Amino acid sequence: MNEQVVEIFRKNIIRLRKRYGCSCKQLSELLGCDSSYISKVENGRILPPLDKIVAIANFFEIEFVDLFKD
Secondary structure, eight states, X not given: OOHHHHHHHHHHHHHHHHHTTOOHHHHHHHHTSOHHHHHHHHTXXXXXXXXXXXXXXXXXXXXXXXXXXX
């Protein structure tokens, strides 16, 4: 995966999570994973699979492609 795409994605997750007042724990519960998973996403170490990306977008009420827009 292109490093720039991962960087944009991780920044958008952080921004949205803070805007909505959502903790890593809350987001991880939504995705059915532990909070360290969200930490790895926000640190750019992993990119979630498509089903989790769609779940994140639905949670924040945006289109999933918007998570990849700068």
